[in-house]
Amino acid sequence: MGLWADLQWRGLVHQWTAEDLGQILETQKITFYNGYDPSATSLHVGNLVALTLMKHLQRAGHKVIGLVGGGTGLIGDPSGKSAERNLLSLEKVAENGKQIHAQIVKVLDASDNPPIYANNLDWLGTMGLLEFLRDTGKHFSVNAMIQKDSVKNRIEREGEGISFTEFTYSLLQARDFLELYRRHGCTMQTGGSDQWGNIVGGTDLIRRAEGARAFGLTVPLLLNAEGNKFGKSEKGAIYLDGAMTSPYAFYQFWLNTQDADVMRLLKLFTFLPREEIEAMDSQVGEGSRPVQKLLAETMTKQIHGDAEAARAIAASAALFSGDIAGLPTATLLEVFADVPAVELPRDRVAQGVALLDLLVESGACPSKSDARRQVSQGAVRLNGGEAVTGEPTLTANDFLDGQVLVIRRGKKNYSLVKLI
Incomplete structure (x- = not known):
């Protein structure tokens, strides 16, 4: 199976700008990029779709550019947003960008065909307003821009609409494509399906400014079988x-x-x-x-x-x-991170503390009478062991590593007691 057919079979292809793009990807080696908005400290599962496409293309011999939007992140992408973003500080965008860059590096192959990494603050941060308007803005029609879904939906919705700042975002992204074309010979941009309008704007800018052909390829929005957003x-x-x-x-x-x-x-x-x-x-x-x-x-x-x-x-x-006694304490706390937990002063258990009291304090049972009934029915287990009998008094020796007590009531109800 060829590269293009394999990408389609895997479900990684949604939209593309040229009918012969598949043939080009199979017969030529091109340079392409995918951009990431550093508006958060981490990428999420939804971002993995484009990253997976990037890695497939990289393994096929195409040169990948991972772009962090240190400049555009100061503006904010309106795509898929119903309201104006809160602007982040330069320091916060830079911090987020470093973390996202590290995650991209971890996913992409670094040996045979190493990626190129870039940050659009390198060119957008030094570009003057007049230069931007003359060299980039003149190639775009406002009439066409307001028809893009990311802009149109905000204009038609009651409220504040869209600011001029976010309105210009698509021009900045197009400029990224042009800069990467000039610096690295980049001729394709990939991204999520919500980026289609921005990507097409970049291919148009390269055609108008350089008389060259450029391409766009998007991955699908990730939904589960019920039609809800996956991830x-x-x-x-x-x-x-x-x-x-x-x-x-x-x-x-x-x-x-x-x-x-x-x-x-x-x-x-x-x-x-x-x-x-x-x-x-x-x-x-x-x-x-x-x-x-x-x-x-x-x-x-x-x-x-x-x-x-x-x-x-x-x-x-x-x-x-149920054999949890052998797990390291750190792993144990990770496994039970979401269950009800209570902290107990270590000196309180020095002389022993009644299990019935712990069952109530940890939320395992609503009352002492219920706790006594659960124990008598063999429904309470500690640290994955056998069912508790009687009404024992516990000390630090009963806690795993002298730190954590895992209480299980019934088959699936867990709670934790941590010594501090």
């Missing part, structure tokens, strides 16, 4: 930064993929060969969820590395089996 959990977006979404939570997110979505995501996000992916189709729906496990392991390795993936898999297996 969200109950706690919000799934980030690539391990400090914002832990490797364990990242692994669990993929592990919990619905059967209706898992094959599509395996094609979309992984670099597994087509034959291996298609061979997994018959295993979708099996109780042990082998396809979800393959997806979760592959994605966690790609973003967080083999060691973190191994820890996430071990923690998941331990939680499933």
Whole structure:
């Protein structure tokens, strides 16, 4: 299968600006770029679609430019936004840009065909207003600009509309394309489907200013089988930064993929060969969820590395089996990050503290009478062990590593007690 057919089979192609783009990508080696807006401290799962496309093209021999919008990030992209963004400081944009740059570097290959990295503050930050208006603004029609969805939707919506600052964003992005064309011979821009209008503006600018041909290629908006935006959990977006979404939570997110979505995501996000992916189709729906496990392991390795993936898999297996006593305390706290927890002064347990009291204080049981009933019915377990009998008094020796007590009531109700 050729590159273009493979990208389409994987679901990575949404819109493209020229009918012969597929042939060009298969017969020539071009330079292309994808830009990232440093309005947040981390990329999220939705950004992985374009990053995956970039890596496929890079592996096929095309030169990739990863662009961080240190200049455009000071303005804010109106695409997909219903209201004016709050402007970030130069320092905050720079800080976000460094973190996003590090995440892009982690995903892209660095050996055989190393990427080029750029920051558009390098040219936008020194460009004068008159220069910008003469060399860039003269090539754009306001009539056409106000027909773009990112502008039109804001103008037609009641409220403040759109500021001139955000209105000019598409011109700045087009200028990026032109600068990268002049500096690196870049002839294609990739991005999400919401960037289509901005990308076309860049190809038009290169044609008008340089008389050259340039191309645009977008990836689809990521939706699940129910038509909802993919990449969200109950706690919000799934980030690539391990400090914002832990490797364990990242692994669990993929592990919990619905059967209706898992094959599509395996094609979309992984670099597994087509034959291996298609061979997994018959295993979708099996109780042990082998396809979800393959997806979760592959994605966690790609973003967080083999060691973190191994820890996430071990923690998941331990939680499933109930054998959590052997987990490191740090991993334990990560696994149970979302369960009810209470902190207890260490000196309070020096002489012992009644389990019934801890069951109530930790939120495991609403009252002592309920706690006593749950214990008598064999419904309470500590640290993954056997069901508790009687009404024991606990000391620090009963806490894992002398720090954490994991209480399980019933099959799935967990709570934590931490010693401080």
